Amino acid sequence: MSAVADSTIMLRRNFKHTVRNPVTVFNAVLFPIVMALMFVYVLGGAFDVGVKYINYVTPGLIVMAISYGLGATATAVNADMTTGVINRFKVMDVSRAAVLAGHVVETTLRALVAVAAIVGVAFAMGFRPDAGFADWLGVAGLVLLLAFAASWITVALGLAAKSAESAGLGTVPLIMLPFLSSAFSPAGKMGAGVKQFAEYQPFTPIIETLRGLLIGTPSTGSAIQAVAWCAGIGLVGYLWALRSFKRRA
Template sequence: MSAVSTTLADSAIMLRRNLKHTLRNPTTMFNAVLFPIVLMLMFVKVLGGGFDVGVDYIDYVTPGLLVMAVSYGLGATATEVNSDMTKGVINRLKVMDVSRGAILSGHVVITTVRALVACAAIVGVAFLMGFDPAASALDWLGVIGVVLLLAFAASWLTVAMGLAAKTVESAGIATVPLIMLPFLSSAFVPADTMGTGVRQFVEYQPFTPIIETLRGLLAGNPASGDLIAALAWCVGFALVGYVWAVSTFKKRA
């Protein structure tokens, strides 16, 4: 068996292992899938009437909630990766001659899958609540591509954080900025309605152009400037996360 086929086989095994862990952990499933839906219901049904955003609030807020659906599943990944590292699981896998690349990619793939499931749930509930996008089939492909790229990039960054943390608790805390940043973006209200200082932070933080790209695609009117910035941030996250994760894994494993 070639090295490539061995790595792929090992990756499939690690993916199956991580999938079983996800299904057996109700907290992980709630944070990754159900909690974003709870946020949607709260913002649209409870708070949405207080915001004047120029369109139906469900249409405005859905792109931001897609990004939040990606970010809310990251904490579980960081703690799972760190638990594997600190409790000796990695060492046992090394004895079994499991590919090192498979160990990391298994966590990345399951995190990406969880994010896509959560985003699909968000879109389904949004339609039930009156979501009416003007996106064409090509625009929807763009939405899927941006969400997939964001989930993949954030997964690598989160795996790196989990590997670098000293304890399971600190691994979970390390992902808090990634979870909180979507709140400090244009996810729920336009940036130009915010005060000086906050507005500038919102405009230049990484999640705002990603959200605006999704908003433009779903409205059938994507902006090239937002798209370029969104892709640049996602690629940057992925590269930093991959290099950081691989180097940390080599040092600690």
């Protein structure tokens, strides 16, 4: 129970930091919205995707909403490690696991807020999914799983970095991967090399699963891949974070 109580305290602490610096959430929400406006109203007519473009692009924007808020978490985790905060927690006998759990839960919840915002904007832009209640539950579950997994790998990156600046830069691949996936155009229409990368990188099956659920035609194959990728990313992040934390704290 002590670990749970400590985790709650750490979560409250991280939320207070976010409230004092709302730019963290603002950036996570603003950039996907800007990308939505640009791709739908400026570039959308250039893509032949077989469906209304806002319906096609929304799953990718959901993933972007998750990835664009990760830099702040990596920086915050690294700051805790390099500014002596962890040493103070050790003196106060705060559970070490609670420090990591607080960052993970806060990052996950912040990602869900960003996803809710981008879905609301998508509806305002004409997004009209064919998903039923069960499909929406699947979307919510996959979004939560992805946010949780991404939070753990981000915490691990923050712990492994030597400075706050390098911690923020460490999340850049997570931010760029949606651009090299099927988020904005089908992977099959990409050039050689890029096509193969897009087809086998983790975000493509996640986006395709979300897309299938939202249009009412989910694919079991892509769903299995998506869940496996999320579970793998989360497990690697968890084990890496624990190892780095034990070594440095």
